[in-house]
Amino acid sequence: MSHGHVVVIGGGGTGAAIIHDLIQRGFTATLVERGELTSGTTGRHHGQLHSGARYAVGDREIARECMEEVRILQAIAPQALEMNYGLFVALTDEDVAFAPEFIQACREATIPVREIPLDQAFRMEPHLNPEIKMALQVPDGTIDAWRLPLHFFATARAAGADIRTFTEVVGIHSRAGAVTGVRVLNHATQEESDIAADLVVSATGAWAEKVAALAGIHIPVTPAPGTMVAVKKRLNNMVVSHLHPAGDGDIIVPQRGLSIIGSTQWKTDDPDTVEVPRADIDYLTRRATELMPVFGETPFHAAWSASRPLAGASSNVEDGRKLSRDFIAIDHGRSDGVKGFISIIGGKATVLRAMGEKTVDLICDLVGVQEPCRTAETPLLQHRAFYNPHLVTKGAAS
Amino acid sequence: MSDSPQNDSRHNDQPQEFQTLSGEPVRMVRFRIARPQREEQWGQYVVPVKGHTTLVDALEWIKSNIDLTLMFRHSCHHGSCGTCGMIVNNKQALACTTRVMDLVEEAEAAGEDRKSFAIEVRPLQTMDHLGDLAVDPARLFRDFPVDADYLRPSEANKGSEVPGEITGYQRFENCIECGLCVSSCPVVTMRDFMGPAGLAAYNREVTKHPERSGELLPRVDSDRGVWGCDRHLACSQVCPTGVYPAKHIVQLQKKIKKTKQESGQE
Ligand SMILES: Cc1cc2nc3c(=O)[nH]c(=O)nc-3n(C[C@H](O)[C@H](O)[C@H](O)COP(=O)(O)OP(=O)(O)OC[C@H]3O[C@@H](n4cnc5c(N)ncnc54)[C@H](O)[C@@H]3O)c2cc1C
Ligand code: SF4
Ligand code: FES
Secondary structure: OOOOEEEEEOOOHHHHHHHHHHHHOOOEEEEEOOOOOOOOOHHHOOOEEOOOHHHHOOOHHHHHHHHHHHHHHHHHOHHHEEOOOEEEEEOOHHHHHHHHHHHHHHHHOOOOOEEOOHHHHHHHOOOOOOOOOEEEEEOOEEEOOOHHHHHHHHHHHHOOOEEEOOEEEEEEEEEOOEEEEEEEEEOOOOEEEEEEOOEEEEOOHHHHHHHHHOOOOOOOEEEEEEEEEEEOOOOOOOEEEEOOOOOOOOEEEEEOOEEEEEOOOOOOOOOOOOOOOHHHHHHHHHHHHHHOHHHHHOOEEEEEEEEEEEEOOOHHHHHHHHHOOOEEEEEHHHHHOOEOEEEEEEOOOOOHHHHHHHHHHHHHHHHOOOOOOOHHHOOOOOHHHHOOHHHOOOOOOO | OOOOOOOHHHHHOOOOEEEOOOOOEEEEEEEEEEEOOOOOEEEEEEEEEOOOOEHHHHHHHHHHHOOOOOOOOOOOOOOOOOOOEEEEOOEEEEHHHOEHHHHHHHHHHOOOOOOOOOEEEEOOOOOEEEEOOEEEOHHHHHOOOOOOOOEEEOHHHOOOOOOOOOOOOEEEOOOOOOOHHHHHOHHHHHOOOOOHHHHHHHHHHHHHOHHHHHHHHHHHOOOOOHHHOOOOOHHHHHOOOOOOHHHHHHHHHHHHHHHHHHOOOO
């Protein structure tokens, strides 16, 4: 018997992990995405599988969670990751002076970090700036931004999840202070219809403010886009980062035959009208050239941007921060008087599974169900299975 | 939803070319977009385009400024996910790595009239149509070994030193499963044929895992499999990532022949 029917709004990585976890814990669920899956922020992110090293100095807890998720994803979705490790390289004496604090923070966050002799670092990465002063190795990697979430969607779908693309939520219904369902517009037929729900989860990232407004709720979310630039050559085997307090344009993530520098951050009103600023392309190329001088001479491949959701100050956002330091889970029943409606904002692609787990824990609490999370131990179906669940033969998940 | 999905009437009052305040040149470019499920069949839109604007950027502009329900698939915006395949001016292409100004320059070089010129965009053929430019790739994946590895060992393993924690550098396959090859293949449009992308994937999988040959080779040893290829080579020409599927089909044919010889079947 189902614990209830949940409608998940948003087909990014967060929605993917939530619907998989919901189905595993005995809910029935429908996910609606207004475009193709991962056409929001998820598909366009930088593609770094974060060991957590980048965050360790600032926040050990977030870093520890990244490391844990890297280990889990390697076990449940190995084909969606290029697990090639990463190097943090020091360009200046100041960077070298930062190293002890960085190493200490990584260790406290359980991230294995070690110094690599420079000659060895150049044998790993021949294109590194010959002037680098130090190289530290951490277990970073590359995510296939589309195929990792598709592993979750495929597994959920094979287990009965209803996943609908090109289906936009245009209304959220409630009665007597509790949600009863959503109204959706099917882009293909141009027809509107209702989907009944016991609970509605908005996993709409930079669009969360707009979606919450459909339920008459205000969450202050500013879309903060960042740009990435790819060149047409695989210059590095591993992720190469600048060893310094995290900033703009300090990571080169390689993937297939590309090398990608990112990112920047600015603010906008509307996540739908994001354009790549020409100045960002020049800036990022310059920063990449500091890490690997050949970057600037390599043919340009693409420049694009993706929006982070920056949550502003409000009582519901403050409430929502308690579940995790990295993302916000707002129970609108508690903070805004609309029971059964939850918004999930923030996080990282790397920790999508953990976001799903915490969200579904919250849902289980709300409906009084005791079902442990099993997603960390369940191998996922591969991305292609999403399209033909009946053809799956090997590595099938229960 | 807009009442009229066309913004073509604005076209005549607007300058064709201008500069932004920061001095970046902008060009107004006309698009003709297939909307087969709609009454009007085609939508005409005029979009401001800069030097680095891609076709996917232009489609997003139309979506957010004119019709929020314009359907097209996109995800990564840098040629890695394979969702944004379309037919652009009669050629299969990825929308996200197609620079609009390249198409404009091409048209100008071909002597097209500046005023009436439009970039024509249609959905990929040979796949089920979802709406506007969006297709369902289920048809493509039906003929893939669905559980094949997506990782491969990197060619860099030969020359470079590898971290002690791993046995070698890995890479995702170059095939981004975009289906451009399948959409361009004349055989796929004529008869039941597994198509270049799937056959290439079979070849990669048996190359990586020879132990799976006994299971996988029989699945492609047929007229809808490797023997259906007429060597038009359109697949290898349109492939955006240099997979050369036609080469994989030949290799697969050789593997099948060799297996049969060894087992005395031929
Ligand atoms: C520049 C940049 C670089 C990044 N790099 C990395 C990285 O290297 N590694 C990493 O781990 N993380 C990275 N991240 C973070 C990561 O991308 C995000 O945390 C993650 O993708 C968020 O996923 P999401 O599902 O919450 O949001 P989204 O992917 O944005 O999903 C929300 C979805 O909701 C849909 N939607 C909106 N409104 C509606 C509606 N009304 N009806 C139906 N659907 C709707 C949207 O179309 C969208 O698909 C990066 C982020 C940015 C901005
Ligand atoms: S072989 Fe090339 S064209 Fe065909 S699906 Fe793969 S990447 Fe696309
Ligand atoms: S959007 Fe991913 S290949 Fe074009």
